[in-house]
Amino acid sequence: MKTYTNVKDLGDLKAAVKEALEIKKNRYAYKHLGENKTLLMVFFNSSLRTRLSTQKAGMNLGMNTIVLDINQGAWKLETERGVIMDGDKTEHLLEAIPVMGCYCDIIGVRAFAQFENKQDDYEEKILNQFIKYSGKPVFSMEAATGHPLQAFADLITIEEYKKTERPKVVLTWAPHPKALPQAVPNSFADFMNEADVDFVITHPEGYELGSQFVRGAKIEYDQDKALAGADFVYAKNWAAYTDPNYGKILSKDRAWTISTEKMALTNNAYFMHCLPVRRNMIVTDEVIESPQSIVIPEAANREISAQTVIKRILENL
Amino acid sequence: MKTYTNVKDLGDLKAAVKEALEIKKNRYAYKHLGENKTLLMVFFNSSLRTRLSTQKAGMNLGMNTIVLDINQGAWKLETERGVIMDGDKTEHLLEAIPVMGCYCDIIGVRAFAQFENKQDDYEEKILNQFIKYSGKPVFSMEAATGHPLQAFADLITIEEYKKTERPKVVLTWAPHPKALPQAVPNSFADFMNEADVDFVITHPEGYELGSQFVRGAKIEYDQDKALAGADFVYAKNWAAYTDPNYGKILSKDRAWTISTEKMALTNNAYFMHCLPVRRNMIVTDEVIESPQSIVIPEAANREISAQTVIKRILENL
């Protein structure tokens, strides 16, 4: 593997999950792979899980790890070519990226959608410049349109908890006070569409996701109907994707909050969320604290998805 | 050891100091203990000594170390249950804490008193949530009411410098421009009351510390009398503890500043302070730069106290 940005980079998905579960049993078995190798983690945005789990994954593999927070102790970066740089930005990405590539063997990048320009976001302008100019293998630690380490961890978690061969998995929109990118639901759909599950997406009208991610998935605008018989409820907020409302909040309707009543519609489903989660907006205290909530084991699998991806990149260096 | 928040967690105090002094002689002798173990250091507040010395202690023990500054590159955390999280706080401690626990073997936590609610501070609300919810051994890197790594380092230092079997140790309040927590004097009293020393506390009226820390210690409101014959002078500012003045500054009287004249009252005492110290408020330039000032060896022992604590936790994993 040279790049990790979406489900296709994993190839055979069943094999990838199997490899992840093997790694989970013995996470220090591959320490030789990372000897004298350096992982650079570049953050343009805040992070808790990704910061810790990816660093841990690199260390499990014997790597040296370096964390770089752009905007904290580094220089502000220009991203446009042709600009006369007489403002507050000290360095251009076109220099900064290959420079970062000089001092490491693998680069992880976090660069959220900025909601200023849909085309820039959906062309993954920053992530793709890293892929093009860094000279090193690059993996996404959540970019503008996808969060494939999260979705891979989600799939591992579903594999661990499922009670039937082909569980019903429902991705449901839920309300939130701020406009959030579509990266998590995009990647979750990207993965579920390739996995052996019965996948349904539910959200208010106007919140349709990009067809490149939704593909053939069933869309059900009535949340209660969608939740009926679900084995896994995956809640997430996102801002509108479709024009002319890209990046806008169309609803904060707390009737979509996942509550005990909503969970009662399901087949005793497990509750999932990528975290961080706004309690009593996305989900009530009762549901997230219930035995059916598997948000913590789901988060714990972030270490495993990251380690599987980095291991494969190391094997291919 | 599973938790380290106060002197009792060390058990036999003489044995703990002896172990610390053994570690100091050969600090790389226990590197095998930390192999494939990860230390996570979580800071809700600023830190220099604790940041460096605890990281160094973990590395001495062969651990992987990860530093997380909440409020810098992570998410803002909600601490109250039941809140509808539609404000600026993105994540709840009730998720963040077990998530942090997923990616490490031991957690150090720094969370100062906030002086907003005495009960919250003195119940160690944040530290205790880490102990309760992280699923991993937790040690205090200075919490609301105690700084036991500092007090342990102080005791080690007194053991190294004392000239008599049972030295006189004076904890003296000193002026400071800002309201400071009682964590350091609390823990110092907590330790001195269990150590083989003649312990006296001096401060202006109104600055009484909590009785759970002071216990039977002698309180002398006349600083000059307290300093008479002292072998060690331990200066520190703190804000008022007793109601209704909790968290308030009652005095900035520089007559309490430790000066050459004050030190002349002692038995050629050593001067100690946990640092950071405000010069010419707490102590004059002359005293802190004098040969009797042992603030630097005291700070150096922070590495040793941290390593002793982490070693014991590792041995108990």
Add this chain to the structure above:
Amino acid sequence: MKTYTNVKDLGDLKAAVKEALEIKKNRYAYKHLGENKTLLMVFFNSSLRTRLSTQKAGMNLGMNTIVLDINQGAWKLETERGVIMDGDKTEHLLEAIPVMGCYCDIIGVRAFAQFENKQDDYEEKILNQFIKYSGKPVFSMEAATGHPLQAFADLITIEEYKKTERPKVVLTWAPHPKALPQAVPNSFADFMNEADVDFVITHPEGYELGSQFVRGAKIEYDQDKALAGADFVYAKNWAAYTDPNYGKILSKDRAWTISTEKMALTNNAYFMHCLPVRRNMIVTDEVIESPQSIVIPEAANREISAQTVIKRILENL
């Protein structure tokens, strides 16, 4: 080597470059040197290259590395003696420096010129306090008047790319929107004056550098004349050094920007810059993206210059 602040600390310069090129071929050959040794990197200012390359260099040598950003998660530091510290600065450098020295074996320091007081800057007040009070070997990661890791990397790069025994190297001033220190041009001159090159400096009148760095170098006020026949063009902005204009911007004349037309005057010269660079102020997009631009390999050599310096310090511990 105990201290690294200027070219003289390297001794025989040809031998140093030779050693660097050997290290570059096999950068993990000296991992035993750094075992159980800790590198502390202290930043008073922003950093990308230095942060990453020096950390990488320490790791290549098997060291534990700790990064400390003063002003981010540490305490604000007072630098003047005698101050009554009742303001916003919590700790004095006179305590903070020896404390930092307690927890490491080698210290790298970044502390830029502040342009408040020329004498303070040119006496290297902060760097020299680290040298005097830390008790540990100190190297400059760019201080007020010099950036010797950069200049050493520059010399290594010139050695790798030169086509003639004694190339013509031109240091040219270029425009920039903000007042920048003289550290980089000072050190570049310091190194070039000791290297086997034909060294010319060009800048507008009023931008003369300190004679301790310029020494016998040729100064040519006409940029076009200076560039004629150049093998290497080293562009850099700096603010005025000479009184009464110390720290001031005297010109933002973009006629000094390095463009294709300017490069056409040279002997097909390589373009160099220490980065970060303001595109279309210092240099046009065309020139910095041309095959003659060697800014990235130059940056990559920062790892090598740092590793050579740290290796020599380790060998001398």
